[in-house]
Amino acid sequence: MSLILHGFPVSPYVRAARIALIEKGVDHQFNEIGFDDLATDDYAKLNPFRKMPVLQQGAFVLYETPAILGYVDEAFEGVSLQPTDAKTRAQMQKWIGIAVHYLYPVGVIQLFLQRIMTPIMGSEPNESIIAESAAIASQHLDVLERELATPFLLGDALSLADILAGVMVYYINMTQEGVALVQARPKTADWLAGLSQRPSFEQTLAGLLVGKAQG
Ligand SMILES: N[C@@H](CCC(=O)N[C@@H](CS)C(=O)NCC(=O)O)C(=O)O
Numbered sequence: 400m401s402l403i404l405h406g407f408p409v410s411p412y413v414r415a416a417r418i419a420l421i422e423k424g425v426d427h428q429f430n431e432i433g434f435d436d437l438a439t440d441d442y443a444k445l446n447p448f449r450k451m452p453v454l455q456q457g458a459f460v461l462y463e464t465p466a467i468l469g470y471v472d473e474a475f476e477g478v479s480l481q482p483t484d485a486k487t488r489a490q491m492q493k494w495i496g497i498a499v500h501y502l503y504p505v506g507v508i509q510l511f512l513q514r515i516m517t518p519i520m521g522s523e524p525n526e527s528i529i530a531e532s533a534a535i536a537s538q539h540l541d542v543l544e545r546e547l548a549t550p551f552l553l554g555d556a557l558s559l560a561d562i563l564a565g566v567m568v569y570y571i572n573m574t575q576e577g578v579a580l581v582q583a584r585p586k587t588a589d590w591l592a593g594l595s596q597r598p599s600f601e602q603t604l605a606g607l608l609v610g611k612a613q614g
Contacts, residue, residue: 402427405445406452407434408605409516411507411566412464413452418562419468421599423477465495468559480559487553494552494560497542502567506536506577514574515611533576543568544584550593565594578614 404420404427406413420427436442437449445453446462454461454470461467472480482488509532513524543564548554551561568591571577581588594600 403430403455404452405430405432405455407432408603409607410451411503411570414603415464415563415566416452416454416467416471417603418566418599419471419480419559421602422480422557422562423471423475425471425475425477464563465499468562472559480557482553482558490553491558491560494564498564498567501539502564502571505532505539506571507567510536510574510577511570514576519607519611529576533580536571536577537580540580540584540587544587547586547590549586550590561594565591569595569600572614573608573612575613
């Protein structure tokens, strides 16, 4: 049964799902859609909340990125992207929650959107949103620096937590403010450098963002 991932490549959630599919070695098709497509009746049938990504496997349609990541890991052969013991698994869920509830709304939706995407769309960034969000992102990255194991968030093995949190920090690190924050935190900088060099991260950098990193 063919597997299709629908999404716009700049979206960090879409990128995380693509990275998981690549890390897992799952054969799939990436259907690139734009934000206008989210408003169509057809898209509402795939995701009534009109967000991306959506994973489609025949009649099986799945939205919500953490659910997609878990399904990709559990439904297919290949290296496991989730720990098995209860405590480490709970830590993985914790980092997925941190990515969704803290890193994304501040570091991506405010800092990255204003500093990187707003100029790409031809507008002036809002410097006060940038200053405020960079200050809060700094606190988020302090937690990461304090709790990060090496070489991955949970220790020896790449997990779904690295993929989702890693994509968010990758985008924060594209901004000039974010580069300074990451470079001031050596464990975070090493972790992100390691992830960024993986083929899955390299292959999923959206064309629109190539050459836009400010570091
Ligand atoms: N809870 C959703 C969030 C996904 C999400 O916010 N995607 C953004 C792109 S990064 C989106 O679809 N935005 C479209 C919109 O808000 O209109 C998930 O886990 O997949």
